[in-house]
Amino acid sequence: MDLIQHQRMDKNFENLKVLTRTYHQFSQQRTTAINQLTAVIDQVMPSFANIFKSISCKTSLELLIRYPSPKSILSAPEKEVIELIKNTSRGSLEYASKKYLLLLESAREGIATGILLEAYEHIIMVHAQHLRNIDVQLDTLSKKIHELGITIPEVQLLQSIPGIGPTLAPVLAAEIGKIEKFKSSKQLVAYCGIDPSVMQSGKFLGTKNKLTKRGSIYIRKALYMAATVAIRHNPNGSYSNKVIYDYYQKKIQSKAKKQALGAIMNKLVRIIYSVLKNQQPFVLITPEEQVRMYQRNMQIVA
Template identity: 40%
Template sequence: MENKIIVGIDVAKEFSYYSIITPNGKQYGKPFKAHNTLEGLEKVSKKLKEVEKELNVPCVLVMESTGHYSSILFHFFHNSNFEVCIVNPIQTNSIKNIKVRKVKNDKVDAYRIAILYKLGEIKPTKPPKKEIHQLNILCRQYIKLVDDCTMYKNNLISLIDQVYPEYNTAFSNITSKASLYILENYPSAEKLLNADKDTLITILATLSRKSLKWAKTKYNALIDVAKSALKIGCAPKSSEIVIKSAITILKTLIKQKSTIEKEIKAIAKNIEEIKLLTTIPGIGIISAAIFISEIRDFSNFKNARKLVAFCGIDPAVVESGKFKWNKVKMSKRGSGYLRRVLFMIALASIRKNRNSQYINPILYNYYSIKIKSKPKKVALVAIMHKIVNYIFAVLRDKKPFRIITPEEHNKSYRQSKLKLTLVS
């Protein structure tokens, strides 16, 4: 073990507890509390530097990852030239029963976090690059906006099903500009039937950027929907207010999502890793940005298996003696954002493009073989594994991706091994 002073930090919203462990494993003084303010953090920094001077060894600060609360402390102490380690809460939770007696408080938690470092499983954490940190905040907000849009869209659909039960026969995409205009201005069958025909047809053609002939057909379909709604619609008068409210919120969310998306693309276009990932079929610039912003520093991963584990799609092994659990599941120990984006990439990789050609025929063939003996979701997880291997290879070699068959890959691998053997 390194000859260092270990400072365990239990981070809370307004204050944190600090427990100092000397290189010989003994506690230095009593755990103390300090507020997470500039004044409080400066006092802690001063105290730690005094301890360093007294014991003539450097401090390493260890804290649990607690979102933005730990981020503030991490950046302050890192800028104060301290070595800082961020610990996964799963790891700190694993040592809560290090003693038989059940004790749970901030002082004890700070001590346990410090002890965890002595086990040798914690490595210093590097602050992310400025543009990666910006991307991470933007990408997570983008995902949240996507979820909010979906929620309000589903809410709107449930209302429309009551007001216009057959509305989907007129508009398959309820959030199109023309559809939202109709719902916002004519939130009841009576209002739609009383609308001026020529004006409505012109507006439909303008918003949809299509011909008047198309708009007339759409108008007739809407009238049929409205007539049907008079007989089978069941929504009360108050639903009109709720529909308008939901549309206003949905429009705002869509606008904000578009703004965030533009900002992500503006930053991503200058990041080489993202450019490389977009050469892989099925990975767009947003997906690539989310992936890179979540892994932060690719140099932390020595091989593809470590990257797979970080994504949380590695198998959770359950064995004890002769017992082996036969229902293998994903560990889900990594970033949920990574698993989400990988799942979407996997779906995109096995679909067809506009020319009816598969995005990645090699992956599709692999998927089609898998689903013969495995459930579709299991096969998709296998595709996710393949994609992570693609990503690792592209980032490791710093070369654009190209689709090759397994036979070509094996041939290339054998040739490279032969060259290495000849050189040695």
């Protein structure tokens, strides 16, 4: 790879880092906005939050922007509200009609038991509009991240590792950058801030070690999420990553769950290093398969 290509790749990683970090920041803003909206809705129409799967879903937000108070809901034409629910949710007329009845019930309860202040009506509308705007920006950022990610081989390679999907792969690729910066997996572990800090005094060596938490908080969060997915035992009996799952089960026999998860994060980083260093997709191999491969290789050598 010549100098111009190196510079282009560096720029791609930096662009990806800006995009993924901004996405994370907007996601945090979204969580705050949801909590703020929920707090006000609980004062005005406590049962509204139970009507839809989420108070922040598109249909819920559109209703709250258009009808931000119990009174405005009750005075709105039935056909108009049902049509809004149907079109926004892309559900059936029957679905929209059922939701409308629940909405009326919630509004009536709000009139009877809620705190009816004009200020709340304005605040509900403001929070709902703010959430809708955040969702638009998150969608735009997500598309930009995807468009850039498909041009970066490291993003595609990382997605071959169970637990690392299309959301986490761009974050990890952006935060790590070019793998050539690291001479060993140990250096990458330290860079990620997940190498254990050992408490030592005289001849005493602590066993309850904490992660050093150096480096980027974004990469640690991504690794934490990847680790929780990797150790998942799915309801249908399948495993996201059977080898990692078994490793985790072994670790929790002697460690607290938080420490065991830290060990999984450490192991994932070593896998990430190997995949990026060798520029080869991850292949899941059990310990038993590794032994058989070793024995076959020894027979070939002999």
